[in-house]
Amino acid sequence: MDLGRLLQAMVERGVLLRRIMYVVLAGLVIADIVVPSKYDRFPWESIGGFGAFYGFISCVLIIVVSKALGYLLLYRPEDYYDE
């Protein structure tokens, strides 16, 4: 049960955790810009911070496209297959 309380304490300090995450995110992008790229098989591999951009865009694209497909085509009520 101590583990549960530890997690709860972390959740209660959510604002602090979020700020730490901001620092980590910024640090990552800066590191990617500073550290010389190891690969150049594709043009974008040498652009610093491209991974961050691609990750965010991918996430938004997946949610928007999937939800659109859901509403336009795929979603049905839960009892759709009931005979």
Add this chain to the structure above:
Amino acid sequence: MSEVLHPSILLFTGALVVAVLRGRLQQGALLLIAATLIWLVFSLPGGVFGATVFLGIELSPMRVDKLSLVFASVFAIITLVGAIYALHVKDTPQHVAALMYAGSALGVVFAGDLVTLYVFWELMVFTSVWLIWCRRNPASMAAGFRYLLVHALGGIVLLAGIILYYLDTGTVQFAQIEDTGLAFYLILVGFLLNAAVPPLGAWLADAYPESTVTGAIFLSALTTKTAVYTLIRGFPGTELLVWLGVVMALWGVVYAVLANDIRRLLAYHIISQVGYMVAGVGMGTIMALNGAASHAFTHILYKALLFMGAGAVIHMTGRAKLTELGGIYRYMPVTFLLYMIGAFSISAFPLFSGFVSKTMVVEAAALDQRAWVWLLLSLASAGTFLHTGLKLPWFTFFGPDRGLKPREAPVNMLVAMGIAAFFCVFIGIYPQWLYAMMPATVDYQAYTSGHILWELQLLLFTGVGFFVLLKHVGGEPKISVDTDWVYRKAMPAVAGALHRVGGGAWQTTLGALMRKLTALVATVSAHHGPQGILARTWPTGSMVLWVAILLAASLLIYYL
């Protein structure tokens, strides 16, 4: 097979023993059989055993080489993990089915010829379906029957392919399948159906979420991965598979966005992850094939861990939908943390197992200069973390508090999850252990600054996207139609329409015939009926007349 014991024989015999035992003895037997299996598989010598000629066909029922051992090893590990996870279950058919199912899957990966492979292939279907039926509710019964029918159809296609292949080439040895036309494609379709490649893959997300909590562990591990094994063995470098794999990786991601049932979400991510393996097989380079095999290995372990976590939640709360779960991290913290190890592994976070295997497939695409494949597989990676690592745990363990106060999962479940979690971290930290098992020498360095920075950025900024769109990503109390719509809605509708139209036509035809019949009856009754001309005299009268006619006739014939 006198030289070595076939692991399938161990498991089939073990299943018989488990069938007659009960209680503590049964639990002991389960653990003993699973532990013996691990020892047996890890000590198997290479070679072909029990080769024989049957009806002029050369059979090699047991071929042990590096590729079959990769899959057999992880099947053995997951059999032990699954047995421990199911230890509390007092339902003998489930234990028996699970052991026989694992035995059949091992039979497939050790089969040196297509005939042996086919026999075990079909056995897998008939043993695994019990893990769905044993949930014992109408939904699981129906899903089980659909599962059975789809796989029966797949089996027929495979068998037709094998027979044609034998006629074309004169051999049933299972090596790379030669492109002989129809036979090649029939066998390929048979394998692809079990690998759950769209549009043939809807059975997976239909059936797995309806299975028993403990049966899902075996299901998630065995059927699709034996199919991946057969693809690596039979169809390396088949270009079509690259694109099927990419479509599959994205297909699973889209449906996972729409899923509300937690195990259906995970089931769609099996499809997505197997997509990486199928794409790897299609690329066919040494790096890609090693990547496919190692990703199958890590996938079985982390996917089982995820299914065990979701199963523990269902077992303790009795709920399976994101819209009905939430706020239980305080009550099930160990389950939550172990689940997250699986989630970090599937998402390919550095230091977790998926990182050392998934990136190998993606790297193979880079070395081949396949830009689109590389970009789309990376996109699917983002989707994997989005659902398995963020959406599912957020709305299950955090999110809105639904007033649920479940207890922590039983110890045996936690131990099983712990073992799988150990392997996820161990392989992530020490990938050489995994790489040493691969069929070809692995010339790949996962931990480079380039890979780590790319992967961390991709995943963490996916997380940013998730929290930005948090209001729109939750589950919705809806279901989404997949290609199983064809046989669950369209075909019954067509059959119903045929019944109505055909029934009408039948009635009309019958009516027309009936009128003719009625007219005939009327004619007959006009002559023979009570008022008929032939019924005016008594029957004795007409009898006398007929006798006179016959006598006259015989007299005539006599004189002639």
